[in-house]
Amino acid sequence: MMAENDIQQRLTEFIIREVEYWDFWGAIRIVKKGKTLWETSRGYSCVEFGVKNTMSTRFTLASVTKQFTAFAVMLLKDRGLLSLEADANIYLPEDMRIPAGITVHDLLAHTSGLYNFYNFEDDFYIVEDRLPYDRKAFLNRWILKQPMNAPGELFNYNNSNYNLLGWIIEHVSKESYADFLRKNIFLPLGMTSTVFDDGLAVHENKANNYMHDYGQTVRVPYVNNLFLMGAGALVSNCDDLQKWYECLKQRKLLSAKAYQCYFAENMNHYCYGLERHERNGVTMYAHGGDANGIAAYTQYFFEDDLCIFILSNNESLNQYRLGAGIADILYGKEPQHTVKPNEVPVSEEDLRKFVGSYLPGKIHIEAKNGKLYLVRVNQNIHIELYCIGPNTFVRRHEEQSYTHNLLPEGSEKPVVWGYELIS
Numbered sequence: 001m002m003a004e005n006d007i008q009q010r011l012t013e014f015i016i017r018e019v020e021y022w023d024f025w026g027a028i029r030i031v032k033k034g035k036t037l038w039e040t041s042r043g044y045s046c047v048e049f050g051v052k053n054t055m056s057t058r059f060t061l062a063s064v065t066k067q068f069t070a071f072a073v074m075l076l077k078d079r080g081l082l083s084l085e086a087d088a089n090i091y092l093p094e095d096m097r098i099p100a101g102i103t104v105h106d107l108l109a110h111t112s113g114l115y116n117f118y119n120f121e122d123d124f125y126i127v128e129d130r131l132p133y134d135r136k137a138f139l140n141r142w143i144l145k146q147p148m149n150a151p152g153e154l155f156n157y158n159n160s161n162y163n164l165l166g167w168i169i170e171h172v173s174k175e176s177y178a179d180f181l182r183k184n185i186f187l188p189l190g191m192t193s194t195v196f197d198d199g200l201a202v203h204e205n206k207a208n209n210y211m212h213d214y215g216q217t218v219r220v221p222y223v224n225n226l227f228l229m230g231a232g233a234l235v236s237n238c239d240d241l242q243k244w245y246e247c248l249k250q251r252k253l254l255s256a257k258a259y260q261c262y263f264a265e266n267m268n269h270y271c272y273g274l275e276r277h278e279r280n281g282v283t284m285y286a287h288g289g290d291a292n293g294i295a296a297y298t299q300y301f302f303e304d305d306l307c308i309f310i311l312s313n314n315e316s317l318n319q320y321r322l323g324a325g326i327a328d329i330l331y332g333k334e335p336q337h338t339v340k341p342n343e344v345p346v347s348e349e350d351l352r353k354f355v356g357s358y359l360p361g362k363i364h365i366e367a368k369n370g371k372l373y374l375v376r377v378n379q380n381i382h383i384e385l386y387c388i389g390p391n392t393f394v395r396r397h398e399e400q401s402y403t404h405n406l407l408p409e410g411s412e413k414p415v416v417w418g419y420e421l422i423s
Contacts, residue, residue: 004037008038014325015038015322016040018337023314023397024042024043024317025313026043026053026059026311026312026313027040027055027057027237027311028311029242030309030330031245032304032330041054045205045207045313046207046208048208055238056239057237058205058236059207059311059312060289061232061296063287063296064234064289064297064298065234065289066230066287067273069181073104074261074262075184075258078254078255078258081173084103084104084108086104087100087101088168089102092171093167093171096136096139098164099113099114099144102114107161107164107168108273109272110155111151111152111155112147112158113148113153113156114143114148114160116157116158117142118159120362120419128142128227129224129227135167142160154267155267155270159232163231165230169230182195182196185253188252189240189252190243191240194244196229196233196234198225198226199225199226208313210313211292212396212398218381220294223292241307248302273287274300279324282304282331286323288319288320291315293315294312295312297320297322299327316398317398317399318401321336321338321399325337341388343387343388346387351371354421356421356422358415358419358421358422361378361379364379365416372387374416383397388403391407391408392405393406404416
């Protein structure tokens, strides 16, 4: 590896450029052998009152939550309270059964085959998830649809799997999900800033989450966090995540056999709540989290005692590319810098050929004041697109790897995410 001073200089040049380029709000920390190599906080935790993010600010983790849920299941396994290869129905209430043959392992590894209701057609996202929470109705209405495939056949990342694991934790432990994690993981590790956010309790020093609507910063639309239990509603900060990393590195709280299962790679590089990849000649365990106004990413390189945390409350920057770039620098490689494509002028007449509904109530395109907007989130959020080439557009304010070719070659009608313009 490079000299520490050289590494810090390269990290500074790379990270500062990226966070300023995309107006990143959040916190970043890089730790090697217990020493902080680099850290920064930026932006606002509460823009309404001018409160800035700090390194102690707590952020919503989104799907980074899953590694904690999986760990809690392994604690129950260690105590002889469940078997990973047993039918998951054994550990669920009698009135909340799922299709037979789905094991606890299938839920942990995303190989259950259960229907995935997080899609454009269904009315769960930003519709049903705003309503009062009823666990049994949630199961019956959204999870117990026709399975997509038989258990164990295919990998399909699906929040339902971890919702069910949250309910298994509650049924087996006879405690709430929040209490079980607090008593058995957070308190033993001194993670006093990590909690389950039910959407009602006031959590001191927690960042609000923000998006862009017509190019202006706005609060994200409300969702009921109870629908995310097990899958994505934990809140934490860099201090606590560093304690969590030490737990995993030093193999605290779980038996050696349980850790072996926890870190074992299954389909599609997925372990239990973590992904395993070979990067820069070493093994990396990682997981990201994405939601409206939320971007999180944790990377663990146990062989070199190195961890990277990226937590954001405005999802402006691609945390996966930033994390990969940081790791590249630490291993002596050149990181991938982001470059916004040059804008190509387009007449308002040409913009209007894309205007209309592509999926009623879900996907629309609107032109306003000479600008094109992708209308999402139940028509609440207007995402500005700008042209970079013939019929090709990208987002103005958020980094993304996806380029919208709104009129693909051979298509008679404009298309967004595979949906044709219908009106």
